[in-house]
Amino acid sequence: MHEEVIISGFGGQGALFAGQLLTYAGLAEGRHVSWIPSYGPEMRGGTAHCTVIISDEPIGSPIIYRPTSCIVLNPPSFEKYEPLVKPGGYLIVNSSLVRQKSARTDITVVEVPANDLAYEIGNVRVANLVLLGALLGINPFVKLESVIQALEEHVPEQRPAYH
Amino acid sequence: MSAKMLMKGNEAIAESAIRAGCQAYFGYPITPQTEVLEYMSRRMPQLGRVFLQAESELAAVNMLYGAACAGVRAMTSTSSPGFSLMQEGISYIACSMVPAVVVNVMRGGPGLGNIQPAQADYSQMTKGGGHGDYKVLTLAPSTIQELVDHVGLAFDLADKYRQIVFVIADGMLGQMMEPVELPEMRELRSPPAWALTGAKGRPKNIITSLYLNAPELEKINQQLQAVFRRIEADEVRYETYLLDDADIAIVAYGTAARIARTAIRRAREAGIRVGLFRPITVYPFPYEALGEVAGRVQEMLVVEMSAGQMLEDVRIATCCQVPIRFFGKMGGIVPLPEDILAEIEAITQGKPALVAREGA
Amino acid sequence: MAEAEKLERVVFSRPKALSDTTTHYCPGCIHGIVHRLIAEAIDELGIQERTIGIAPVGCSVLAYHYFDVDFAEAAHGRAPAMATGLKRVQPDKIVFTYQGDGDLAAIGTNEIIHAVNRGENITTFFINNAIYGMTGGQMAPTTLPGQVTTSTPFGRDVRAAGYPLRVCEMVATLSGAAYVVRRTAINPREIRRLKKAILTAFKVQMAGLGYSLVEVVSNCPTNWGMTPIESLEWIEKNMLPYYPLGDFKVAEGVENL
Structure with missing residues (x-):
C-alpha cells in the first residue's frame, strides 16, 4: 500500500497535528512513514498544510503535489487541492466552512460539517479529527484504533503562556 | 510502543547531539533550523549543560570556538545566511585545530533567498567557505535516522582529527518527521590535554590561529593539509x-x-x-x-x-x-x-x- | 648566591603571571604597564592556575605570549563571545578579555554589548588610545573630533565620521554590568588607582557578581607622532576631558569586596 495524504487548513485548525496522528498510526502498524509541514512566516491565520506518506516501501520524497487522499479544512485549501487530488482518490471537505462544491467525477468527495459536529461533541477544536475519522471511514489505510492509540500517546503539548 | 519514534529532523539533530555528549550549544533563530535551538533550550538546562541563544551567528560561532577551546563537545546549527556569517569563526576554528560541530540546514539563496529546502551551500561547505586553505569534513545525511547517526559521528570525527565537522542538511530534512532509533546517552568526555582549563600543574596552553612568521604558518598549513590527506584517505563514505x-x-x-x-x-x-x-x-x-x-x-x-x-x-x-x-x-x-x-x-x-x- | 641573598633583598620582580619575554610594544606604550598590573593582580589573587585570557586583534594580538596563563586568540572583536563560551562551560575559571578600541568599540560592539548585557561573569580590560595602532594609525571609534589620523587626514569630521564612542558610559547602562570604571596610567597615582580597579574587576568575577570592565585611557606615541612624555600630556589635555575618569557602574556588593 502507498498512501499520500495532504491535510490543509488555517493555522490553528490542527491540520499539522492530524497529520502527525496519522503518521504515528502508520508507524505503529509497521509501515514506512513520513510527515512534513508547510513552513512559512505565518504563525496564525495563514494556510498551513502537511503531507503524510504511509507506504510499504521506503519513502523517497516526503513532498508530493498530487495526493491520493486530501482533507481540506478551509476554502483556500479547497481551491488549492481539489484539482490536485489524484484520479481515484479521496477529498474530504469541511463543509462547515467550505461552500464550494467539487465538480470532479473521477474522485470521491465527502463533505463533512466538521465544525458543527465537533461543536456538538463539545469541542470545536477537534474538527480536524472529525475529518480524519471521515477519511479513514471511507479509505481505511490505517486502522482507526491506531489513530486513537496515537492520540492517547501524543496529545500535543500546550503552548506555554508567555506572560 | 515501537522502538522507533517519530522525530522532526531538527529535533533529532538536537537530541542526537545531546546523546553524543554535546556539553554546549550556541545558536541563533533562523528558519528552517530553529527547532534545534528551541529543543536545546529545553533539554540542555535539564541536563545541567550549556545552552545560549547568541546575539548573532557571528557570536554563536565564536562562543562555539570558546567552548571548543575549553575542550568540551560543542555545537551550533544554522541555515544558509547564518552559515555565511559563521565563516569567519569556522576559519579560525579550523586553523586552531579544535574539534567542533556545525549543522547547516540549508535554504534557498543567494541573499535572504527563502526558507525552502536547497542544496546551494555545497561549494561553501566542501571547498573551504572561509578564508585560507582549509576544508571541513562534511557528512550528508539523507534520512532522519542518518541525521541522528551523522550528528553523533560528526562529534567523533571532530575529536579524531581535532577539526571542525559539518553536517549538511536542508529544510526538508530539518522539517520532516520520520521514525528514528536514538542511540544511548554517552558519557561526557573529559577535556583533552591541549584544552584551556587553567595552567594547573602544567605549562600554559595557547590556542591561536596567528602565526606572524611565514615559515611557521606554512608549517601549520602543512600540518592541516596532512590532516586533510588523512581524512581523504580514511573517511570517504x-x-x-x-x-x-x-x-x-x-x-x-x-x-x-x-x-x-x-x-x-x-x-x-x-x-x-x-x-x-x-x-x-x-x-x-x-x-x-x-x-x-x-x-x-x-x-x-x-x-x-x-x-x-x-x-x-x-x-x-x-x-x-x-x-x-x-x-x-x-x-x-x-x-x-x-x-x-x-x-x-x-x-x-x-x-x-x-x-x-x-x-x- | 646564598651570600648575595644575605646582602640583598628583592624589592621588585617580574610577576609570576607575566612571562619572561620581551614584548613587541613600542617604547612608551601603556600596554606594558597594564600587562604588568594584570599579572600582579593575578599573582596577588592566587588565580594564575585557573585564569584564561583572550587576546584581541590589534596591537595586543600577541598578549598570549606575555602572560603566563592559558590563552586564546580571538577573531577581531569576538573576544567577549569566545570568553562567553569558555566561561559558560567552566564557570570556576577566571576569564578575561584584553581588547583595544577598534576591537571592542567598532567591529566587536555587538559582542561586548550583549556579553555585558547578559551579565557574563567575565572581565574585560579595554585599552582606549583613540587610534588603530597595529594597522598604522587609522581613525578608531574613539578618535577625538578633529584628531588627525591616516584615515582622517583633515581631522575627524564628526558630520561625516560620527562621534567618538564613550564605551563606559554606554555599557554602564546595561543591567548585566557589575563594575564599569575608566582609569588611565599617565602617572604613578593613576597607575595605583588602575591597579586597584583591576583587582576589583577580578574580585567581581570571583564573587560572581557580573560583568566587569576596566577602560584604560591609553596612548600611542608612535602613531600620534609624539614622544612618550608628550603622549601622556596629550592624554591629560585632550582625552580625559572627553573620556573622564571615574566609576560608571559599581553594583551592589562590589564595594565590600
Whole structure:
C-alpha cells in the first residue's frame, strides 16, 4: 500500500497535528512513514498544510503535489487541492466552512460539517479529527484504533503562556 | 510502543547531539533550523549543560570556538545566511585545530533567498567557505535516522582529527518527521590535554590561529593539509543502490538522493537499468569510487537542488569518461520523483537534457 | 648566591603571571604597564592556575605570549563571545578579555554589548588610545573630533565620521554590568588607582557578581607622532576631558569586596 495524504487548513485548525496522528498510526502498524509541514512566516491565520506518506516501501520524497487522499479544512485549501487530488482518490471537505462544491467525477468527495459536529461533541477544536475519522471511514489505510492509540500517546503539548 | 519514534529532523539533530555528549550549544533563530535551538533550550538546562541563544551567528560561532577551546563537545546549527556569517569563526576554528560541530540546514539563496529546502551551500561547505586553505569534513545525511547517526559521528570525527565537522542538511530534512532509533546517552568526555582549563600543574596552553612568521604558518598549513590527506584517505563514505547492472548512474546526495531513489524504483519497473551513487561524505568526496563507476555506465545524471555545485566534483571524479547530464532545481524547489524519472527516460530516448549544462 | 641573598633583598620582580619575554610594544606604550598590573593582580589573587585570557586583534594580538596563563586568540572583536563560551562551560575559571578600541568599540560592539548585557561573569580590560595602532594609525571609534589620523587626514569630521564612542558610559547602562570604571596610567597615582580597579574587576568575577570592565585611557606615541612624555600630556589635555575618569557602574556588593 502507498498512501499520500495532504491535510490543509488555517493555522490553528490542527491540520499539522492530524497529520502527525496519522503518521504515528502508520508507524505503529509497521509501515514506512513520513510527515512534513508547510513552513512559512505565518504563525496564525495563514494556510498551513502537511503531507503524510504511509507506504510499504521506503519513502523517497516526503513532498508530493498530487495526493491520493486530501482533507481540506478551509476554502483556500479547497481551491488549492481539489484539482490536485489524484484520479481515484479521496477529498474530504469541511463543509462547515467550505461552500464550494467539487465538480470532479473521477474522485470521491465527502463533505463533512466538521465544525458543527465537533461543536456538538463539545469541542470545536477537534474538527480536524472529525475529518480524519471521515477519511479513514471511507479509505481505511490505517486502522482507526491506531489513530486513537496515537492520540492517547501524543496529545500535543500546550503552548506555554508567555506572560 | 515501537522502538522507533517519530522525530522532526531538527529535533533529532538536537537530541542526537545531546546523546553524543554535546556539553554546549550556541545558536541563533533562523528558519528552517530553529527547532534545534528551541529543543536545546529545553533539554540542555535539564541536563545541567550549556545552552545560549547568541546575539548573532557571528557570536554563536565564536562562543562555539570558546567552548571548543575549553575542550568540551560543542555545537551550533544554522541555515544558509547564518552559515555565511559563521565563516569567519569556522576559519579560525579550523586553523586552531579544535574539534567542533556545525549543522547547516540549508535554504534557498543567494541573499535572504527563502526558507525552502536547497542544496546551494555545497561549494561553501566542501571547498573551504572561509578564508585560507582549509576544508571541513562534511557528512550528508539523507534520512532522519542518518541525521541522528551523522550528528553523533560528526562529534567523533571532530575529536579524531581535532577539526571542525559539518553536517549538511536542508529544510526538508530539518522539517520532516520520520521514525528514528536514538542511540544511548554517552558519557561526557573529559577535556583533552591541549584544552584551556587553567595552567594547573602544567605549562600554559595557547590556542591561536596567528602565526606572524611565514615559515611557521606554512608549517601549520602543512600540518592541516596532512590532516586533510588523512581524512581523504580514511573517511570517504558513499552508498550505492541498484548500481551493479546499471546503464545509468544517478549521482545525488541528501534530499536529492532520497527522491532519486523513488525515481529509480519506478524506472526499474519500466525496465530501465538505473542506479544511484550517493556520496555520504561530500568532503572528502568519493572521487575514486565514482571514477570507477564512470568506467562501467553509459551515462550519468547528477541531481542537485542547486545550479550544479557537486556536478563539478562529479566531473573531476569521472574525467570525461562518460556523458554527464545535470538536473537541478533552485530557489527552494524540491524535485519530484516524476521530474527525475522524466530525465531518466529522456536519457534512454536519447533526448537532449531538459535542464542541461555544457561539458563532459 | 646564598651570600648575595644575605646582602640583598628583592624589592621588585617580574610577576609570576607575566612571562619572561620581551614584548613587541613600542617604547612608551601603556600596554606594558597594564600587562604588568594584570599579572600582579593575578599573582596577588592566587588565580594564575585557573585564569584564561583572550587576546584581541590589534596591537595586543600577541598578549598570549606575555602572560603566563592559558590563552586564546580571538577573531577581531569576538573576544567577549569566545570568553562567553569558555566561561559558560567552566564557570570556576577566571576569564578575561584584553581588547583595544577598534576591537571592542567598532567591529566587536555587538559582542561586548550583549556579553555585558547578559551579565557574563567575565572581565574585560579595554585599552582606549583613540587610534588603530597595529594597522598604522587609522581613525578608531574613539578618535577625538578633529584628531588627525591616516584615515582622517583633515581631522575627524564628526558630520561625516560620527562621534567618538564613550564605551563606559554606554555599557554602564546595561543591567548585566557589575563594575564599569575608566582609569588611565599617565602617572604613578593613576597607575595605583588602575591597579586597584583591576583587582576589583577580578574580585567581581570571583564573587560572581557580573560583568566587569576596566577602560584604560591609553596612548600611542608612535602613531600620534609624539614622544612618550608628550603622549601622556596629550592624554591629560585632550582625552580625559572627553573620556573622564571615574566609576560608571559599581553594583551592589562590589564595594565590600
